[in-house]
Structure formats: structure tokens, C-alpha cells
Amino acid sequence: MNNVFQKWNSISLVKRIIAGLIIGAILGKVAPSLAVIGILGDLFVGALKGVAPILVFFLVMSSLAQHKKGAKTNMGTVVILYLIGTFAAALVAVVGSFMFPVTLTLTDAVQGSAPPDGVGTVIKTLLMNVVQNPMASISTANYIGILAWAVVFGLALKHASDTTKTMLGNFADAVSQAVRWVISFAPFGILGLVYSTVATSGLGIFTDYGKLLLLLVGCMAIIALIVNPIIVFLNIKQNPYPLVFKCLKDSFITAFFTRSSAANIPVNMTLCESLGLDEDDYSVSIPLGATINMAGAAITITVMTLAAVNTLGYSVDIGTALVLSVVAAISACGASGVAGGSLLLIPLACSLFGISNDIAMQVVGVGFIIGVVQDSCETGLNSSTDALFTAAAEFRQWRKEGKPIKW
16 A cells, blocks of 8 residues: 555656546546535645635744844735736736627626625725634635734744744644645545536537637736746746746646635645745745735636627727726735636726626626636636746846756
């Protein structure tokens, strides 16, 4: 049995995930009624979501408590890259929608969904999440609250004894090890997730909304393969694609199937560790990115809103389109790190054009229909970019210090 485990662990995790993906797709087509297989996916995502809040809380708190005064940090650069990337994504979505306009066949209004009234509501919600009870933040996976309280406690413990700081570090290491154990089961989790998707939705989703999906995925591909590499190149001054492809390979795949930036936080933490990045930085930037780095969400909000505008026959000038880009970028930062988190922000953007809430919610309904593809690609882009920009910021610092950049 030990030999079997050793042989299994000697195989690349990505290869194991790809094998699980293929097996899951085959089983979904030939035996769609075996619901027990889908439980593997639910267990995997549930385990990631369960351990991620604890991991973030202890890593951030431990890092800040042990942070040496005067030590350099790249957080300012990371946040700037997050904001630039999200706004650039909204602009790409505007250009794509102008070049390839699409219309929608509106469905019945979504029931039981309440969109925000405006950007102010989104910002207020974010601020209220900051001051939520710390235990409630952990139990509900409110990462804004988790980050805020971890920072508070971490700063408060800066003058604690070395024994206390060592204990915090031990807790952080223990949770990190638990996360590694969970991630080792990713092939089985991906198998279950792919099985459920294929068994439930089949491939019809690609034909019914093909043009809309092509526009959405095309814009996301441009960001992932053209815009993001340009941003990274401007920071590290060398070929960005090896780093881009490593982040896509190690982070995009799991995020694509879990459809949750929050659940993919442990995966990104492991990726950053493999890149040799500073844990003090990525333990903060990765969970922060899962909250505010939302290029995929900005694309979804923009494309779906302009599709509604085209459907209603409204005209859009360049000035209004730029305003939409800003609103979409700001709104995307308020999108929750869970499946479909960006869709309820579509009515907010639609209100710029005087589109009624009833019609806007029908657009949201279309979003849920195509969500199995759209939200998977959106989450994969969002999450892989968290790790990419975190690495780019630190490698930028390495370049300035004359250190060789390797990954």
C-alpha cells in the first residue's frame, strides 16, 4: 500500500488532475445517473472552503506579528496591479462588445435575488463586512472581515513574547499542512466536479448561447494571454509567458472547476510558495485578491450589460462606455468570491442606461444559465491573476535588487 501511495505522489499533480478531468467527463456522458460520483466534488470544494478562512486568518496574523520593522513589502504594488488589471478587463470587454455586439433572448425574471441599489450600497456592504464579528467572519468565509481582524490581531501581537509568536507560527504551519493534504485529493474532487457538470448540463450550453459565451471567454482569454503578460513584462522586464502559463496551469484549472476564488486561496498559497515568494506578502495579497482582483467579473458585468443595451436597441457613446468601465471595475471589486458572485451586480451597471430592474434581472437569469462555462472561466482568470500579480510585484523588487528571477 505504501508503494502505491508513493507511486501516486510521484506523479505530477497537474497530470493527476487532467486524468481526473478526463475520467469525470467520460463517466458524465456514459453514466449520468451515478450521483454518488458528484459527491467527490462537493467534498473537495467543501474541504477547501472549510479550511481556507482558518488558513488566511492564522497566516496573516502570524506574518504581521513576526514582521520585522523596516522590512520591505510589495503590497502597494500588488494592489495597484489588481486595480489596473480589473479596469483593463472592463475596457477590453467594452471594445469587444463594440466590435462584436450580441443580443439576448431574455428569460423569466430571477426569483429571490436582490441586486444592490448602487455603487454606494456595494461600498457600504464592504465596509460593514470589515467590522463583522471575527468569529462570524471565519464561519461565513467573509474574507474582508477575516483580513481586517487578522491585521488588527497581528499588529497587536507584534510586541508579544517569542514563545507566543512561535506558537502562532506553529498554528499557521499546521493549517498549511492540512491544506496540502486537502489539495492532494484534487484529482478526485475535479473528477466529481466535471462529472456533475457534464451529467447535468451536457454540451448544449455551448450551442444555445454560443455567441455570448464566445465573446465572454474571448475577452477573458485576451486578458489572460495578452494584457496580463504585458503588465507582468512591464514589471519584470523579461519574457512573462513562462510565469503566466505556470499560474494558469497551477491555479486556473482548480479555480475553473471549483468556481470559487475563496476555495482556490489554498491552491494559490501553495503556488506562491513553489515560486519562492515571501510568505509575509502572499499570505495577505492572495486573500485580498480573492476579494478585489476581479478582472473576470468586470468582463462579465460589462459584456452582459452591453448585451442588454443592444437587445433593447439603445445607443452607447464612448463617454458612457468609459463610465461603464469604471462602474464595472468598482462593482467587480465588491463581487463575492463564490460561484455567480458577479451576476447580481449586473443590474447596478444596467441602471446607468435606465434599464429597469425587471429586465436587468432577466439578464442575470441568462447569466445563471451560462454560468457553468462563464463563471468557471471568470473564476479561473480571477484566481490565477491573484498569484500572477503577487509574483510580478515581488519579482519587480528582485529585479531592482539585482536578484535573479527564477520559477
